[in-house]
Amino acid sequence: MPNSNQDKIDAIDRDILTLVDQRAALVIEDAKSSDPSEQASSTGPMALSSRHIDRLIAALGNAAAPDVANTTSAESKRDILRHIASVCLASVRPIRVAFLGPEYSYSHLASLKYFGQGADFAPLNSIPAVFESVSRGDLATGVVPIENSTDGGIVDTLGMFVRLQMQICGEVVLPIHHNLLSASPREAITEIHSKPQALSQCRGYLATHFPGARLVETTSTTAAAKLASEQPGVAAVASLEAGRQYDLEVLGASIEDNPNNVTRFAVLGKDRPQRTGDDKTSLLFQINHQPGTLADVMTIFKTNQLNMTWIESFPCPETRNEYLFFVELTGHRDDESVADAIATLSKQTKRLDVLGSYPKAQHVE
Numbered sequence: 097m098p099n100s101n102q103d104k105i106d107a108i109d110r111d112i113l114t115l116v117d118q119r120a121a122l123v124i125e126d127a128k129s130s131d132p133s134e135q136a137s138s139t140g141p142m143a144l145s146s147r148h149i150d151r152l153i154a155a156l157g158n159a160a161a162p163d164v165a166n167t168t169s170a171e172s173k174r175d176i177l178r179h180i181a182s183v184c185l186a187s188v189r190p191i192r193v194a195f196l197g198p199e200y201s202y203s204h205l206a207s208l209k210y211f212g213q214g215a216d217f218a219p220l221n222s223i224p225a226v227f228e229s230v231s232r233g234d235l236a237t238g239v240v241p242i243e244n245s246t247d248g249g250i251v252d253t254l255g256m257f258v259r260l261q262m263q264i265c266g267e268v269v270l271p272i273h274h275n276l277l278s279a280s281p282r283e284a285i286t287e288i289h290s291k292p293q294a295l296s297q298c299r300g301y302l303a304t305h306f307p308g309a310r311l312v313e314t315t316s317t318t319a320a321a322k323l324a325s326e327q328p329g330v331a332a333v334a335s336l337e338a339g340r341q342y343d344l345e346v347l348g349a350s351i352e353d354n355p356n357n358v359t360r361f362a363v364l365g366k367d368r369p370q371r372t373g374d375d376k377t378s379l380l381f382q383i384n385h386q387p388g389t390l391a392d393v394m395t396i397f398k399t400n401q402l403n404m405t406w407i408e409s410f411p412c413p414e415t416r417n418e419y420l421f422f423v424e425l426t427g428h429r430d431d432e433s434v435a436d437a438i439a440t441l442s443k444q445t446k447r448l449d450v451l452g453s454y455p456k457a458q459h460v461e
């Protein structure tokens with residue numbers, strides 16, 4: 097059936113493309129006139145654009161164009177604008193982003209959420225490989241899971257921060273909805289494969305519905321999905337996108353035990369984002385193994401009225417019975433209170449790494 101509105105739709109598409117080109121030209125002009133430190137930034141501009149887009153969508157509410165039915169969701173509008181922003185930024189400076197692959201892992205979805213589809217994505221086969229490629233400078237930036245709301249700190253990531261000098265220049269918070277995916281029917285499933293964290297986030301569901309299945313750990317959820325497409329009797333716990341990629345049936349949707357399951361990802365890189373007024377600072381420190389030292393450190397945060405958003409201990413690789421601590425707090429290292437706390441902390445710790453100050457993730461959808 098011919099579409100009677102097709103000519104009008106074509107005209108609108110042409111207008112959209114003209115506007116995208118105009119937008120890209122403005123971004124290029126701004127990049128040329130910005131100071132050299134901002135020009136070198138690979139992660140900052142997209143974070144800033146996302147922030148502006150979020151504000152714009154929030155301000156528009158549900159009344160984008162009064163004369164037109166408001167049929168597009170705020171989420172779709174946000175996705176469209178983020179994609180356009182990312183494509184415009186890529187015309188100034190292509191961004192290469194390392195993540196734990198293969199594609200459609202949650203790390204890939206988090207990278208897409210942060211950088212948009214205009215970035216160039218490089219799937220690597222482990223979290224340490226992501227750290228090493230950014231540290232060597234092979235890739236400008238990388239995205240790694242750092243904390244899950246069900247399971248806590250991601251050990252591979254925390255261990256790499258302990259081993260390697262690495263900066264955090266952003267964060268992404270992604271709701272994680274796991275799915276049981278297979279090319280085989282439900283009754284034929286004998287093995288369920290996934291990354292340990294994903295299996296753990298679904299342990300109640302798996303124990304109830306597949307008590308006899310063997311749980312097998314893989315390097316990522318998508319690696320499990322790929323295997324499930326190749327081996328009969330194997331199911332994977334992975335994203336819907338991974339299931340689509342490998343043509344798998346969904347045997348169970350949203351099987352995470354906690355419906356509010358979210359994972360926070362750190363954006364790694366050499367950028368040093370400027371203060372926005374709504375920032376976080378990540379610290380890694382080691383203290384003497386003596387009574388009261390951790391309490392003394394907490395007092396520094398209290399005195400400076402700093403709100404801690406995360407604390408996690410990690411066994412010190414060199415010294416048995418000693419621990420390193422990861423702490424995140426609200427505020428930027430350029431804020432007086434944070435700068436004061438860091439200066440005092442440096443006198444009371446055996447090791448102190450300021451991992452970075454960066455804009456707080458805006459929303460969870």
Ligand SMILES: O=C(O)C(=O)C[C@]1(C(=O)O)C=C[C@@H](O)C=C1
Nearest residue numbers: 201202203241291293316317359
């Ligand atoms: O395997 C993936 O898909 C990942 O991106 C890793 C990872 C993790 O290790 O936490 C990320 C988010 C989920 O919590 C489960 C798996």
